[in-house]
Amino acid sequence: MTPTFLRQFIIYTICNVTGEEPGNIVALDKVELNTRDWEQIFSRLEAILDVHTGLLTSTERSISIEALTHLLHARLTGDIIV
Structure with a gap:
């Protein structure tokens, strides 16, 4: 899976759970979520x-x-995260 696909999938998942529009989510430096949405x-x-x-x-x-x-x-990909 490419990073671009993963990024789009993350945005899709956040929007699907929160009901926010993709443009609103992408505009944020950090996405703040309540506990239910986070989980x-x-x-x-x-x-x-x-x-x-x-x-x-x-x-x-x-x-x-x-x-x-x-x-x-x-x-x-099994890469080490630093």
Whole structure:
């Protein structure tokens, strides 16, 4: 999976859960989410991509789409995350 596809998939998943428009999500430096949305988004991403991010139970509720794209791509390709 390419980083571009993952980024689009992350945006799609966030929009699908929150009801926000893609343009509103992409315009944000960091996406702030409530606990319910956070859990829904990460359980969907982890289930569909069959990866464990460690973020599902995180107490943090904001994330950069670029950072998440990098994390997921690294998990899927087996690269070490620094």
